[in-house]
Amino acid sequence: MEDKLKIGILSLGCCRNLVDSENILGRLWHKGYQITDIENAEVGIINTCAFIDDAKNESIGHILDLVELKKEGRLKKIIVYGCLAQRYKEKLRKEFPEVDAFVGCVSLNHSRKSFYLTPRHYKYLKICEGCINNCSYCIIPKIKGGLKSLEIDSVINRIKYFDRNRVSEVNIIGQDITGYGIDLYGKNSLHFLLKKILKEVRHIGWLRLLYLYPSRVNEELLDSIKNHPGICKYIDLPLQHINARILKLMGRKNSPQDIYKLIDKIRKKIPQAAIRTSFIVGFPSETKGEFRQLVKFIREVKFERLGVFTYSRQEDTKAYSLKEQIPQKEKSERFNTIMSVQQEISRENNKKLLGKTLDVLIDCQEKGAYLARSEYDAPEVDGLVYVNSRKKLMPGEFKKVRIVDTLEYDLVAETLN
């Protein structure tokens, strides 16, 4: 590529991809390229996702858009990066001759300077990549490989940088951050890393842990979350199911009893914590009875935050060849059932907050109200707090508010001072 070319990136998929995109842009900037948005770029990079079919289709749609831009002469080169390129390089090469390069996932340490794609006040910090859990439905270990943790020094340098730059919230991410350190130090070292991180933090208000694999959530980790006001009381714990047979078929390492025990432990140790989870419905051979068991479990536990996915059949996974695939219509019905059950739970949970005070982080202003989040809401996936304030508020500011109205997933509040 010539020097000073203008480069734009389109980042699809999860926040882990976003961090990769930020690092790619940081590196290119160091090499002298100009960074711009995709509409004004000469070289368009698309960082793709291939986790489930919807994500693949979305990636393909965007590649087609870039191909159009190239045909119109508005783009000189197209580079397709990431999970989709890693999985289907050969097929894609034939399908899209207009694309100049396909680059699979490469291990990216943090660049010296990243080009952040999130607002100034919150950031994602990836501490590991890949996964050793090998859930039978998941293609990630095939795409990303086994666990690769970042060296502690590299994580600490990034935290110091965020802290110096007055970032308000740092979301610590990975495919499974409870695996952090197993590859480097022979044991799960997340709580140790957190201790080191907390020593460096002066200005960051919230550290949020995203994706905890249930069977590796240990006492030390829960104690860290409980004892440090700087760590959000937000337990992101994807459980996927509660039926013993389905959990086994999914290759999950915890039994229903383990899950019940863990939830009990969390509720007792950190009663104010919001537990976020996700479930897969319509896994091959999931009977109506097993599905009802899942619904009952959700009604019992009343998770504060919950996401649900319909099973997406992925080639090269163990679950792909399982018999008794569930028809799409049935999967969608199961999805809708859980969504409406959770809507009710969320509405009831929110009602209990009426009149209470909460600390929120201001994200932005929209149509007269400030959009904010409490420590119980992760960016982009959870609810919002709409804040009315007579005084001007700034993104990144922490504010104490009183809840004056509640909606299904969101809250309405006013400032206290």
Ligand code: SF4
């Ligand atoms: S924990 Fe399971 S679902 Fe999550 S990335 Fe690893 S293999 Fe995939």
